[in-house]
Amino acid sequence: MARKIVVLGEVRDGALRNVSFEAVAAAKAAAEGGEVVGILIGDSVHALGADLIHYGADRVVTVESDKLNQYTSDGYSQALMAVIDAEKPEGLVFGHTSLGKDLAPKIAAKLDSGLISDVTSLEQAGGNLVFTRPIYSGKAFEKKIVTDGLIFATIRPNNISPLDKDETRTGEVSSLSVDVKDLRTIIKEVVRKATEGVDLSEAKVVIAGGRGVKSEEGFEPLKELATLLNGAVGASRGACDADYCDYSLQIGQTGKVVTPDLYIACGISGAIQHLAGMSNSKVIVAINKDPEANIFKVADYGIVGDLFEVVPMLTEEFKKIVV
Numbered sequence: 001m002a003r004k005i006v007v008l009g010e011v012r013d014g015a016l017r018n019v020s021f022e023a024v025a026a027a028k029a030a031a032e033g034g035e036v037v038g039i040l041i042g043d044s045v046h047a048l049g050a051d052l053i054h055y056g057a058d059r060v061v062t063v064e065s066d067k068l069n070q071y072t073s074d075g076y077s078q079a080l081m082a083v084i085d086a087e088k089p090e091g092l093v094f095g096h097t098s099l100g101k102d103l104a105p106k107i108a109a110k111l112d113s114g115l116i117s118d119v120t121s122l123e124q125a126g127g128n129l130v131f132t133r134p135i136y137s138g139k140a141f142e143k144k145i146v147t148d149g150l151i152f153a154t155i156r157p158n159n160i161s162p163l164d165k166d167e168t169r170t171g172e173v174s175s176l177s178v179d180v181k182d183l184r185t186i187i188k189e190v191v192r193k194a195t196e197g198v199d200l201s202e203a204k205v206v207i208a209g210g211r212g213v214k215s216e217e218g219f220e221p222l223k224e225l226a227t228l229l230n231g232a233v234g235a236s237r238g239a240c241d242a243d244y245c246d247y248s249l250q251i252g253q254t255g256k257v258v259t260p261d262l263y264i265a266c267g268i269s270g271a272i273q274h275l276a277g278m279s280n281s282k283v284i285v286a287i288n289k290d291p292e293a294n295i296f297k298v299a300d301y302g303i304v305g306d307l308f309e310v311v312p313m314l315t316e317e318f319k320k321i322v323v
């Protein structure tokens with residue numbers, strides 16, 4: 001059944017996050033031949049509309065206001081509800097990011113709609129659109145269909161491939177004027193953690209360190225390998241608790257959930273709470289001195305050894321093939 005699906009593009013540092021293009025691909029599948037309308041909210045986002053179209057959106061609606069220069073749930077929900085009111089979509093797709101996790105339930109409640117969160121794939125089966133999402137910290141997957149009302153999903157970054165970029169695709173980028181008012185949250189200042197390089201939740205390669213890294217300096221070889229592979233550095237809670245790195249790097253049940261193409265766990269024992277955040281990575285390599293370490297149970301490749309010997313060796317080998 002062809003339907004109109006709106007998809008929220010997420011802007012960070014003046015560019016669209018990759019999850020926005022993945023959301024367009026999901027929206028395209030959910031639209032089943034219908035229209036995909038991108039939504040961009042911010043103070044200066046019009047120029048990014050073409051990008052969403054190149055990745056598959058049919059047209060884009062922007063809501064621009066200086067009151068929307070930073071994300072606030074009340075500001076964005078006012079903007080979004082105005083677009084939804086104008087477009088009357090049959091479905092919505094957001095990224096399952098900090099922003100999506102905050103905004104989607106609020107919008108779903110306003111629309112009196114259900115929400116399928118953290119979707120990792122969607123497909124056609126038996127005439128239904130079937131959404132798959134992990135449950136029990138990634139130990140099982142459930143499949144959901146929508147029998148009535150809006151299709152509303154948030155999609156986990158790095159799971160649904162974006163469509164190929166086609167710069168010849170064209171479409172309308174229109175703006176909707178919304179009187180954003182009575183904001184209960186005013187952002188005075190944004191203090192960023194000093195995270196360098198690639199965004200951990202969207203990284204295709206993650207090099208993660210655990211308590212076995214032993215110190216803040218112990219992360220240096222991991223950073224070198226991550227930089228070489230254009231990846232991000234992550235950590236176990238053990239490493240964060242020991243003050244070897246910032247909690248923003250924590251992966252797991254109470255940290256970030258990542259699904260990179262390659263996850264290299266260095267000196268991480270593989271506690272169940274850590275596995276909850278990384279076990280769906282496509283290829284897992286574990287480096288640990290202890291051959292009995294639990295992490296080897298989920299690893300595709302296991303290296304029993306001292307990470308301070310193995311990681312530099314890997315870096316040297318990768319240098320030979322990474323140009």
Ligand code: FAD
Nearest residue numbers: 210211212236237238252253254255267269273274289307
């Ligand atoms: P350890 O368990 O101490 O493991 C260190 C490993 O390093 C060992 O396997 C050792 O053999 C190896 N090692 C040591 N030296 C070397 C070396 N030189 N070379 C190679 N290997 C070496 N944890 C998370 O990670 N994320 C979470 O989100 C999370 N949430 C939690 C929520 C709750 C409610 C609770 C109770 C716990 C949570 N934890 C979480 C903590 C979790 O249970 C573990 O304590 C933690 O993951 C252990 O971290 P680790 O593997 O780095 O440390």
